[in-house]
Amino acid sequence: MSNTVDPHGRWRLTNQYLECNGIPAIPVSGEIHYSRLPRTRWEERLRLMKAGGITVVACYVFWIHHEQTEGQARFDDNLDIAAFVRLCAAIDLDVVLRIGPWAHGEVRNGGFPDWVQDADVDHRTNDAAYLAMVKRWFNRIGSELQGLTGPDSNVIGIQLENELYDQPDHLRELKRLARAAGLSAAMWTATAWGGAEVPEDEVMPVFGGYGDGFWVDAEAPWDPTFRAHYFFSEEWDDPGIGADLRAHLSGGQIAPPTSISASYPPATCELTGGMATAYQRRPWPKGKDVAAVANNKIGSGSGWQGYYMFAGGTNPSDGLQESQASGYPNDLPVFDYDFHAPIGASGRLAPSFSELRKQHAFLAAFGSHIAPMPSTLPDRMPAGIEDSGTLRWALRSDGDSGFVFITWHQPHVPLPDYDEAQFRLALAKETLTFPLALLTIPSGTIARWPVNLDMGGVRLRWATASAMTLLGTDTAPVLVLAAETSIETQLCFPKGSTLNGPARQVGADVYAVDGTEPVTLTAKSRHGTLAILVLPAAQVNQTWVLETADGRELVLSTEPVWIGADGRLTGRSIGLPSVQRYSTTATRFETVKTAFASYGRSRQAVTAELIRAAKTIPSSFGSLAGRAAAPTDHVIDDLAQVYQIYLPVAALTGDGPTELEINWAGDVARLLVDGQVVADRFWDGSPWVLETTDVGLLHAKDIQLQILPLAKAASVGLTLEAQRRRDMVAGDLAALDKMELLQWTTWAEDRS
Incomplete structure (x- = not known):
């Protein structure tokens, strides 16, 4: 693999580290799902990821997103996987495709279309009938990616399946089918957490590490499987990832941890970039919570830093999320997949972005020294x-x-x-x-x-x-x-x-x-x-290290900045930008001259009129496996308080990106545009940020916000800050604190 079978022109694998162009390297991969983002957002997200030090883009290929109806697979618009891979190549980003066919990713049926899930086959095994369906799907992926994988490609890795614990022969067969479909990569991988049996003669084991998670019980204390990642260690297996699904769907118990392989360097594909929000438990990892786990993995010998998620997104339509209705123990939001990622679903940067950016700059500069170091x-x-x-x-x-x-x-x-x-x-x-x-x-x-x-x-x-x-x-x-x-x-x-x-x-x-x-x-x-x-400590989180045609540059900016397609510094700001670049000849920071592509009006208050008060809320909407169920659409429509939203017309006519920021408290919130639910959120204390164009506000005639109160006795796990606010209220909690429109100014470096 990478050396004799499926050799690659740049990447080579050793048992201690990876090499790129003959030089030891530590790749930094970040997960982004092209099918969970409007195609118009791909390029900016990818350029932001690169500006944050990501060198490899990882993405699930969700079968259910592409082929909801058998025989009618779609690869148009934001499902155009070939266009996504080409765009990554144009931005000089390598790619790892996680092709499943079972993927999880908080998706309905783990990514199986309903017609696959309902088929009378032994799923995720070498059952001939099941493999025939997989073969057709892999062949279709291979056809779409024809000429885009191979020794000169930016597709350097392919992950087979996900969280498959006891089917090593099936992983071998999946690899055979994928290669027969024309897919090729320097590294074939499989998740090895949970004591998984991975055929190391065929795939490289990859690991994960989450500092918190939605999959433990609502009232559970901080789980030892999470706490362990805040220590340096020689242990790479995280037995907690997917443990709830393993117990619920198969009755399987957690196996002894998988030891690190002598054949491969320690590699990760799912270090915590944030965390999804389930109805029954709602973690909100902060910037240093994310960065601490990552730093520990580098110090413990990581040969590959891989994050899940690095850029959040939105489920493409109703009913595609993991839910109790589809047999899972957890209810996830219908649309929201922000994940509290370093780059949120709207494109807003979380504090974790700057915290990780420092580490990735370090790896880019010193990775060739560090990679061989035990x-x-x-x-x-x-x-x-x-x-x-x-x-x-x-x-x-x-x-x-x-x-x-x-x-x-x-x-x-x-x-x-x-x-x-x-x-x-x-x-x-x-x-x-x-x-x-x-x-x-x-x-x-x-x-x-x-x-x-x-x-x-x-x-x-x-x-x-x-x-x-x-x-x-x-x-x-x-x-x-x-x-x-x-x-x-x-x-x-x-x-x-x-x-x-x-x-x-x-x-x-x-x-x-x-x-x-x-x-x-x-x-x-x-x-x-x-x-x-x-650099003084107060300035470090404003520092960007950017790879340009002129070499590595050090830039100061409190707001997003990246390298545009024309090679110039590009970014967005609330109001006028303030950007400086360090001059190695003058040995000081100098102001970067900028020209505006669009100019925003900064923050504007949004008027919200309460048009219906909430009704009495039950303490529970049901449960599965001892976990609280989310309210149905009918319940929210019937019981939630409703606000009519009036947006300043001028704010929606500018050229730059515009965000609607909602600060609220309660249980579940939904945004309706002309009677259609376009976005939803489970409350965890964090602001809810939506890109106005993406949710259809530009030409909306009627905008309403529903907030379902959080019942005092509801069994949901909240962050400490959110729980404190909940405790301050004698009864049910529901509040709309503030709504604002944020208009971003977009700019590019003026070299005139």
Whole structure:
């Protein structure tokens, strides 16, 4: 695989790491579903993903989205998989296709069309009748993708099935059918969590890691399978993913964890990018909750960072979602699949985007160094998931140089500041202890500190700031470090080196840097010179590292920015943009001149008139497998409070994207346009953001919002913040706090 069978022109697989063009690399893949997005949104989402450090696009190919009626498969509009793959190639993004045929993805029947689900066959086995249906489907995919897979393609991976635990021979047969259909990839993969039996002679096992999930019971405490991901570990299996479906649909029990393979590097395809919202349990992972899991996986030796989801979306029509009506234990929203992803369904960026962007910039710059480096865990490890007193850290090193990874954050059970931290590293030729004095690591710290990093002929012995990226050239490099919040940035160099710039000496060859403004320093040794840019902690989340035709660029912007099709900096902002680019020659940030493609009116209040009060709400709408059922359409129509929505006409006539932001509280909300439900949401305390064009508001004559109150006794699990608001109300909870229209200004760099 990748080497002798289905060889690829760029990608090669080893048992320790992946290579791209002969250089060790750590791919970063992000899930996006083309069939859950309007085709007009594909390009901006993909360019945003790339700007966030994604190098590989992963996507399910949902059979039920394409062929709801047998023999009438559709590949038009947002189902045009070939056009999607070509667009990814044009943007220089590789692709992993997750072709199923069973996919899950919170989709009805796990992605099987109803006619497949209802067929008298043994599904997900080598039953000849079932395989005949799969063969026809794979052949159709192969026909659509003719010429788009193979050694020169950007399709570098194909995942077979999903969460298949005990059918290794079936995975082999699926691979045979896919290859016979003309599909080819450097890497064939299969999910290995839950103790799955994966035929390693045919597929690479891939893993996942979620810090929270909707699939545990509503009143369950923070599950150990989630908590484990907030520790560095040699364990890659997550037995909790899909455990509810396994128990409910097949009666199977969780198997012993799958050990990491000696034949493949540790690889992930489903690290938490956020979390879907089920009716009975509604997690809302915050930015650092997502970033902490990702940092732990890199520090633990990850050879492939893969996120689910990275860009949220919307189910294409009613009835395609996972639900109790289709035999699943959980009810999911009819349309909403925002997933609290780094890029939300409307295109709004979540805080997790900037948190992950820093890590991905690090991997892009230093991945060739890190990929071959094994992970070493400290002698003193946490005693268990309840241990909040032992520092969580790991070292990836080649024996001489490397990076110390620190993750001192977890949700639900906050960690205290860690006092008196100091690291003692037993390297091949020395024992290195740093920093000189004990320091305090604040709660919330997620860091990657370099050790014996050689750049430009200069060795940086250690630093108490995270390595972010490299700018400049091989002969004139600029090392960019990100200061940590409430930790003094200290740099140590070997004897004989000098450091020029605004830094003060605090010990032998150790210097401290003021962390309030960007600082450019120059380190010199008898072998060379290294420029070092130290970014203040307050500025790090505004930093974008973008790959351009002119090389890697460092840009400051609090709002979205990416590289357009013409190679210029492009973005959107609320009001006038404020964008700066770092000049390696002037050693400072300089303002980027911009020209407007459209100019928005920023935020405008939206008028909502209550036209019907809610009726009495029952405490339950039923249940399945002990889990609360969502209310039916009839119940919502009958019991919800209803608002008439009046949008400012001028706000809908601009050229730029416009969002409707709804801040509300209750149980279920639905937006109706001219009598049709176009969007829905289960309340979890987060704002509900909709792109106005995508939900048909541009030419709407009648817009209504339904909010079903949340019954005081309803058995639903909420985030701590949402539950606090619920507890403040004596009875049922229903409120419309505020509605606003946000008009984005779109711009591009003006090079005139």
